[in-house]
Amino acid sequence: MNYSELANVLTQNNLKVTPQRVAVLEALMSLKDHPNADAIKEFVHKNHPNLAVGTIYNILETFCEKKIIRKVKTDRDFMRYDIEMHRHHHLYCEECDYIENYYDEELDKLLQEYFNRKKIPNFNIKDINLQILGNYNDHNPIKKKY
Amino acid sequence: MNYSELANVLTQNNLKVTPQRVAVLEALMSLKDHPNADAIKEFVHKNHPNLAVGTIYNILETFCEKKIIRKVKTDRDFMRYDIEMHRHHHLYCEECDYIENYYDEELDKLLQEYFNRKKIPNFNIKDINLQILGNYNDHNPIKKKY
DNA sequence: TACTAAATAGGAATAATTCTTATATGAGAA
DNA sequence: TTCTCATATAAGAATTATTCCTATTTAGTA
Ligand SMILES: [Mn+2]
Ligand SMILES: [Mn+2]
Ligand SMILES: [Zn+2]
Ligand SMILES: [Zn+2]
Numbered sequence: 024m025n026y027s028e029l030a031n032v033l034t035q036n037n038l039k040v041t042p043q044r045v046a047v048l049e050a051l052m053s054l055k056d057h058p059n060a061d062a063i064k065e066f067v068h069k070n071h072p073n074l075a076v077g078t079i080y081n082i083l084e085t086f087c088e089k090k091i092i093r094k095v096k097t098d099r100d101f102m103r104y105d106i107e108m109h110r111h112h113h114l115y116c117e118e119c120d121y122i123e124n125y126y127d128e129e130l131d132k133l134l135q136e137y138f139n140r141k142k143i144p145n146f147n148i149k150d151i152n153l154q155i156l157g158n159y160n161d162h163n164p165i166k167k168k169y
Numbered sequence: 170m171n172y173s174e175l176a177n178v179l180t181q182n183n184l185k186v187t188p189q190r191v192a193v194l195e196a197l198m199s200l201k202d203h204p205n206a207d208a209i210k211e212f213v214h215k216n217h218p219n220l221a222v223g224t225i226y227n228i229l230e231t232f233c234e235k236k237i238i239r240k241v242k243t244d245r246d247f248m249r250y251d252i253e254m255h256r257h258h259h260l261y262c263e264e265c266d267y268i269e270n271y272y273d274e275e276l277d278k279l280l281q282e283y284f285n286r287k288k289i290p291n292f293n294i295k296d297i298n299l300q301i302l303g304n305y306n307d308h309n310p311i312k313k314k315y
Numbered sequence: 316t317a318c319t320a321a322a323t324a325g326g327a328a329t330a331a332t333t334c335t336t337a338t339a340t341g342a343g344a345a
Numbered sequence: 346t347t348c349t350c351a352t353a354t355a356a357g358a359a360t361t362a363t364t365c366c367t368a369t370t371t372a373g374t375a
Contacts, residue, residue, distance in 0.1 A: 039321070039322070039371085039372055039373070040372075040373090041321095041322065041323080041371080041372070043322080043323070044322090059362090060362075060363080061362085073324075073325095074323085074324085075323065075324045075325060075326090076325095076362095076363090077323080077324075077325080077326090077363085077364075077365080077366095078322080078323050078324070080362090080363065080364070081322080081323080081364095082322095085322095094244045096242035096243055096244050096300075097242055098240045098242050098248070100248075100331075100332070100333095100361080100362070101361090101362055101363090102244070102246075102362085102363085114289065114292055117295065123292075125289070127287075129287070130283060130287075133279070133283060137276065137279065141273075141275070141276075143260065143271070143301075145305055145306050145307065146260055146269075146301075146303055146304070146305055146306075147303045147304055147305075147306070148301055148302070148303040149263065149302050149303040149304070150301075150302040150303070151299060151300070151301050151302070152299070152300040152302070153297060153298070153299055153300075154242075154297070154298040154299075154300060155289075155292075155294055155296075155297050156294070156295050156296040156297070156298070157292055157293045157294045157295040157296070158292070158293055158295070159291055159292055159293075160291050160292075160293070161291065185340090185341055185342070185352070185353070186341075186342090187340080187341070187352095187353065187354080189353080189354070190353090205331090206331075206332080207331085219354095219355075219356095220354085220355085221354065221355045221356065221357090222331095222332090222355095222356095223332085223333075223334080223335095223354080223355075223356080223357085224353080224354050224355070226331090226332060226333070227333095227353080227354080228353095231353095246330080246331070246362075246363070246364095247330090247331060247332090248331085248332085
């Protein structure tokens with residue numbers, strides 16, 4: 024995605040186009056594995072060494088409000104961010120901290136049918152996310168910091 | 170659960186029985202809604218006002234290692250703890266920060282059959298947790314701190 | 316080009332969690 | 346029961362991700 028395509032994403036969401044926002048958006052798109060603020064900082068500092076960390080958090084919060092990205096919950100003490108907004112679930116690697124997107128329309132249909140039939144009393148379901156925990160055949164127990 | 174029953178849980182897990190551990194265990198069992206460290210502190214301080222916060226974290230970590238409890242991921246900036254170790258999923262209230270346990274054997278069977286049939290290449294599933302997001306009919310948008 | 320609301324830089328503040336170390340104590344041994 | 350010592354705790358400092366503050370800059374508009 025080039026500069027004007029990235030800028031379009033911002034414009035379409037009624038956001039001013041700033042070099043900082045474009046850089047953070049680019050980072051989110053380039054860093055596939057649900058980066059945290061620090062990983063994003065590393066990425067954008069290659070071209071924008073003075074971009075403030077507070078600004079990165081501001082921008083991430085703004086993107087969340089506009090539903091350009093969303094937060095991904097982990098059991099570590101930092102937040103990770105996901106630019107993939109199509110319906111998907113997550114594979115959590117227990118060896119490292121890798122989180123992979125898992126797309127499965129058949130599963131989504133199955134769950135939707137199930138919960139249409141089986142209501143939860145007093146509760147209105149808005150969304151269902153699966154946390155699929157396990158490990159990859161070829162991953163090592165090295166805790167990389169994302 | 171009385172003192173000796175609580176103490177038994179510790180003994181069975183090869184943990185020394187200390188008043189602090191018993192108190193934290195009791196707190197975890199009494200506070201139904203997946204308490205965080207602060208809620209546990211409040212609870213135990215009623216009877217043990219000098220119990221150190223660092224000790225609470227130590228104990229929680231020990232309990233996690235022994236699989237007496239587990240961590241619950243949220244999108245807030247603190248960890249919550251769950252003493253229910255039977256298979257269950259979670260209903261996340263979007264109004265407040267309530268997290269309710271959701272038990273559903275039929276659903277678990279459905280998922281198990283589904284993933285027995287539909288393998289994920291290169292990935293071995295250990296566990297599947299559903300995050301069911303929504304809201305209760307009778308909850309108000311008050312952010313209580315758990 | 317000038318105006319202005321909004322965004323950013325830089326650094327201080329906050330808050331959950333972890334770390335450090337001197338002291339206390341549970342549980343097995345004698 | 347008393348002794349012993351590995352382990353647990355108290356107290357507070359340190360760490361660290363995130364938020365807050367505010368002077369300055371800037372994007373978009375006229
Ligand atoms: Mn994702
Ligand atoms: Mn639970
Ligand atoms: Zn991995
Ligand atoms: Zn609620």
